[in-house]
Amino acid sequence: AQRAAPAADTAEMARLTQQMAAAIAHAKDSAAAEMSGMMSEIRAMRGMMESQLAEISWGSTQRREPQKAVLLRHMLGAGFSATLARYMIEKLPAGLSAGDGLRWIKSVLGKNLSTMANEDAMLEQGGVFALVGPTGVGKTTSTAKLAARCVMRHGPEKLALITTDAYRIGAHEQLRIYGKILGVMVHAVKDEADLRIALKELRNKHTVLIDTVGVSQRDQMVTEQVAMLQGAGVDVKRLLCLNATATQDTLNEVVNAYQGSGLAGCIMTKLDEAASIGNVLDVVIRQKLNLFYVSNGQRVPEDLHLADRGYLIDRAFKLKGAAASQFSDAELPLLMAQTRNLREVHLG
The missing domain is CATH 3.40.50.300 (P-loop containing nucleotide triphosphate hydrolases)
Known part of the structure; x- marks a missing residue:
């Protein structure tokens, strides 16, 4: 009987240890899940704030530099993505007219279009x-x-x-x-x-x-x-x-x-x-x-x-159709705010 008591104590200790380990693991999992949820909420809030700031920024840009809205419509009408269009408009050298800006855009697109x-x-x-x-x-x-x-x-x-x-x-x-x-x-x-x-x-x-x-x-x-x-x-x-x-x-x-x-x-x-x-x-x-x-x-x-890069770029802008007018002035800032950052274009 005296030898059985230590064995029972050992079993009880093992059981308590397992319970503590399980409780600690559960607490860690709960903390990790809570942290993951918090990070997701933070990222969502950050995305919303970035979109709102971008929307405000583009609305301001439209008022200050209306030629950029014209060029944006040209690119969207030609079939280019809003992401690429936003990138090009943001990198547009200051002080260019709509005509000069379009020539600059065509030049940059041509330099980034790889052909034989x-x-x-x-x-x-x-x-x-x-x-x-x-x-x-x-x-x-x-x-x-x-x-x-x-x-x-x-x-x-x-x-x-x-x-x-x-x-x-x-x-x-x-x-x-x-x-x-x-x-x-x-x-x-x-x-x-x-x-x-x-x-x-x-x-x-x-x-x-x-x-x-x-x-x-x-x-x-x-x-x-x-x-x-x-x-x-x-x-x-x-x-x-x-x-x-x-x-x-x-x-x-x-x-x-x-x-x-x-x-x-x-x-x-x-x-x-x-x-x-x-x-x-x-x-x-x-x-x-x-x-x-x-x-x-x-x-x-x-x-x-x-493939002739100059011809293809020119043809793209000549073919622009109804897409050029499908967005109102009020919708352009919202459209630009939803685009992703783009780093694949290099300005030559």
């Missing part, structure tokens, strides 16, 4: 290029247009075409028809193993163009497609086709999904169908993409052009 200086970097150097992007953005037609340029430069024997599009009815047939016209063989592959074999057999070709299956940016297959191209055994340069008629949010989703370990560049498609192109230029600038070509029609190869 000439086609030699692609056509002369050659290599393996894969055109990627969602369904219906014009990958197959763009592949045919690029193929025609390669054939005109080096001849059909230096080019090979590959299609991975085994899903869409007639996709292989469409590219095969283009290949027959150009005198170029088209190879169909189903998976990474097929692609590795095909590229090994075509290693002596100067240029290989791959027309990939269109995949929604929200589909997990995008990751699989990127992995397939990266595991092909050779350096496959991916060119993302961006539909100029798509919304800016959609374009951002597409770029983020297809980015992978990096894109060699992009091709702007459906320029002829777009009511505005500031949306796609905004994404190209902010995502720091290299714009290779612009496609503005179905004709092969005529409707594919080397």
Whole structure:
């Protein structure tokens, strides 16, 4: 009995220790949750204060410098995001008229729009290029247009075409028809193993163009497609086709999904169908993409052009439509207050 008492005391002590540890852990969790809640409230209050101050600031700016409101409307009407528009207006040199301010904005946008200086970097150097992007953005037609340029430069024997599009009815047939016209063989592959074999057999070709299956940016297959191209055994340069008629949010989703370990560049498609192109230029600038070509029609190869930054920036402002007048003077400060800070633009 005397030996049992210490054992009971030990068990009681262990039980009390566990209870104390549990109480301390609960107190810590409660304190952490409370602190997290307080920090969330502080951040929310800070955001509200920043928005209100920004709204007041922009309202004051409109009254003092009405030309900035004019320029803001120009940028919004051209399709550029409110975030980029706010950044540009805030960095606008003092004392500029609306006309001079617009020229300054065009100049800065042009300096931040990365394009190919000439086609030699692609056509002369050659290599393996894969055109990627969602369904219906014009990958197959763009592949045919690029193929025609390669054939005109080096001849059909230096080019090979590959299609991975085994899903869409007639996709292989469409590219095969283009290949027959150009005198170029088209190879169909189903998976990474097929692609590795095909590229090994075509290693002596100067240029290989791959027309990939269109995949929604929200589909997990995008990751699989990127992995397939990266595991092909050779350096496959991916060119993302961006539909100029798509919304800016959609374009951002597409770029983020297809980015992978990096894109060699992009091709702007459906320029002829777009009511505005500031949306796609905004994404190209902010995502720091290299714009290779612009496609503005179905004709092969005529409707594919080397991207001209000056022309594209001018066209963006000439195409501005109803968006320029969709915000009233009272709404502009509120719109600007809701934009995020932007650091991706460098003033040259």
